[in-house]
Amino acid sequence: AAATGASAGVPASAVRQPRPAAPLAQLVDVVTGDTLQIASSRCIVGRERAAADVVLRDPNVSRRHAELMYTGSDWSIEDLNSTNGTLVNNRRITRCPLRNGDLLTFGLSTFEFRG
Secondary structure, three states: OOOOHHHHOOOHHHOOOOOOOOOOEEEEEOOOOOEEEEOOOEEEEEOOOOOOOEEOOOOOOOOOOEEEEEOOOOEEEEEOOOOOOEEEOOEEEOEEEEOOOOEEEEOOEEEEEEO
């Protein structure tokens, strides 16, 4: 078997390095315009920094409120039994697919989904 990469005498700069994780999706706050980056295929939205990937400073958001999931081709969202529920386009959901431009509401915070 042929050796690959640096062990085959190829300069280290020529070996394909993993690129930094580019955001897979974004949540854009519809009030402030602030953009939250989602850089992994699974992302917990919540109020508690230790339990969530995207932390919202909203007392109406549960510690672990909802989870965004990417399958490689499609995004979906699942409510994690939050106290106040998760809305997609003003409809309460337990789980549903997401499309670019959907409005996601967690507590009193609404975001446009871009993915």
